[in-house]
Amino acid sequence: xxxxxxxxxxxxxxxxxxxxxxxxxxxxxxxxxxxxxxxxxxxxxxxxxxxxxxxxxxxxxxxxxxxxxxxxxxxxxxxxxxxxxxxxxxxxxxxxxxxxxxxxxxxxxxxxxxxxxxxxxxxxxxxxxxxxxxxxxxxxxxxxxxxxxxxxxxxxxxxxxxxxxxxxxxxxxxxxxxxxxxxxxxxxxxxxxxxxxxxxxxxxxxxxxxxxxxxxxxxxxxxxxxxxxxxxxxxxxxxxxxxxxxxxxxxxxxxxxxxxxxxxxxxxxxxxxxxxxxxxxxxxxxxxxxxxxxxxxxxxxxxxxxxxxxxxxxxxxxxxxxxxxxxxxxxxxxxx
Numbered sequence: 001x002x003x004x005x006x007x008x009x010x011x012x013x014x015x016x017x018x019x020x021x022x023x024x025x026x027x028x029x030x031x032x033x034x035x036x037x038x039x040x041x042x043x044x045x046x047x048x049x050x051x052x053x054x055x056x057x058x059x060x061x062x063x064x065x066x067x068x069x070x071x072x073x074x075x076x077x078x079x080x081x082x083x084x085x086x087x088x089x090x091x092x093x094x095x096x097x098x099x100x101x102x103x104x105x106x107x108x109x110x111x112x113x114x115x116x117x118x119x120x121x122x123x124x125x126x127x128x129x130x131x132x133x134x135x136x137x138x139x140x141x142x143x144x145x146x147x148x149x150x151x152x153x154x155x156x157x158x159x160x161x162x163x164x165x166x167x168x169x170x171x172x173x174x175x176x177x178x179x180x181x182x183x184x185x186x187x188x189x190x191x192x193x194x195x196x197x198x199x200x201x202x203x204x205x206x207x208x209x210x211x212x213x214x215x216x217x218x219x220x221x222x223x224x225x226x227x228x229x230x231x232x233x234x235x236x237x238x239x240x241x242x243x244x245x246x247x248x249x250x251x252x253x254x255x256x257x258x259x260x261x262x263x264x265x266x267x268x269x270x271x272x273x274x275x276x277x278x279x280x281x282x283x284x285x286x287x288x289x290x291x292x293x294x295x296x297x298x299x300x301x302x303x304x305x306x307x308x309x310x311x312x313x314x315x316x317x318x319x320x321x322x323x324x325x326x327x328x329x330x331x332x333x334x335x336x
Contacts, residue, residue: 005048014042025050064094065308066114066122070102074223075280076250076297077125080147083301084123091309093120102127111136121308123301125149127191143311147304148297150192157311157320159304163193166293166326167201170247170275173328175209177273177335179245182206184218185231185257186249198249198277217243221253228256236264244272251276251283254290258333274333288332296324 007025011018016039023031024039031039042048067084069077081097088095096119098110107126111133114122122140125147126133137144137156144156151158174182184202189195199218206213219234221227228248235242248254254276261272268274268288276283276292283290303322310317330336 005046007048007050009046010039010042010048013046014038061120062118063092064096064117064119065305066110066117066119067095067097068100068107068110068114068122069097069125070100070127072097072099074252075282076223076252076278079280079297080125080301083298083303084147084305085301087302087305087309091305093305093309100126104130104132107133108136111140115140115142120312121145123147123304123308127188127193143308145304145308145311148193148295148300150197151321155320157307157317157322159300159307159322159324161295161300161324161326163197164201164204166277166295167198167247168205169201169326169328170277170293171202171205172208173334174245174247174273174275175205175211177245179243179273180211181214181217181241181243181245182211183232183235183243183246184249185221185228185235185246185253186218187221187223189220194249202247216241221249221256223250223252225252225256225259228253229260230256232257232260233264236260246272246274248274248276251278251280251290251292254292254333255282255286258286258288258290268333269335273335275328276333279329283329283331291331291334292329294327294329296326299324 007018007021011021016035020031020035021039024036065088067081069081071077072081085095096114096117100107100110119142121142122144124144126149146156146158148160149158150160171182186198187194189199203213216238219231221231246257248257254274257274258268261268266272276290277295279292279294283292303324307322
């Protein structure tokens with residue numbers, strides 16, 4: 001395949017105009033079948049591939065969307081990316097997927113790299129919007145939509161669930177089962193979803209039940225399985241004061257919690273009850289299967305992409321701040 005082959009070469013080979021080749025390449029129906037076949041045969045014979053950058057310069061659209069997520073190898077973000085991809089395909093957009101590792105410098109670098117590739121829009125997911133990143137967002141020449149990322153202080157389109165209510169509902173369900181000491185294993189509190197939303201939901205559920213807040217029952221993790229195990233082992237060191245009900249901020253941490261308990265000789269849910277958050281596929285892979293808050297990551301991705309297409313096509317938008325419903329999926333890590 002010769003990358004130097006141009007639309008002019010195809011037109012000469014097929015003995016048609018460059019405008020006709022362009023109509024065939026772009027799927028324009030106003031081309032005779034016999035002419036279309038001649039052009040397609042010439043394209044195949046020469047190995048011609050349309051230059052997306054050149055087409056983008058001409059039309060000022062590349063039909064490409066940049067997607068920045070913390071870590072595509074994490075099943076949580078993979079579900080989000082799949083939702084974005086499916087809707088992008090439906091609306092004939094391609095995506096460029098990037099991993100930021102939640103690194104401030106890398107987030108800004110990726111944003112500018114995608115803008116340099118002339119993407120039509122960007123979907124961003126990250127734990128915290130720092131000022132340097134927001135400054136770049138505000139000067140972006142293309143629309144940016146936030147996915148599962150809080151938009152409290154900035155006027156940016158965003159798709160989320162009500163994280164405060166979700167945490168409240170999870171903790172309340174444990175209180176309703178008769179627990180008075182409830183452990184909370186969460187991600188970094190400097191991230192708004194954890195520090196301002198989930199933590200607030202945890203505190204509110206305790207206050208409504210007239211239960212005391214004890215900071216030793218709150219342990220910080222970093223979303224991973226290993227941090228869940230470490231956090232649960234830390235709680236077990238409390239001995240008789242160890243909470244017998246645990247709300248973990250992610251399913252992956254909840255798996256670490258369950259395995260730490262099992263390694264210590266405890267049974268779930270007979271001795272300890274555990275609720276996770278996200279409802280990833282991991283929740284059904286562990287035994288006992290994990291009771292968890294359903295955060296519809298596929299839907300968040302799909303709705304984020306659809307919202308971006310509406311902005312790009314200048315369609316009417318009811319709200320820039322979309323909140324999707326959540327629920328608790330009852331499984332075997334909590335008693336019926």
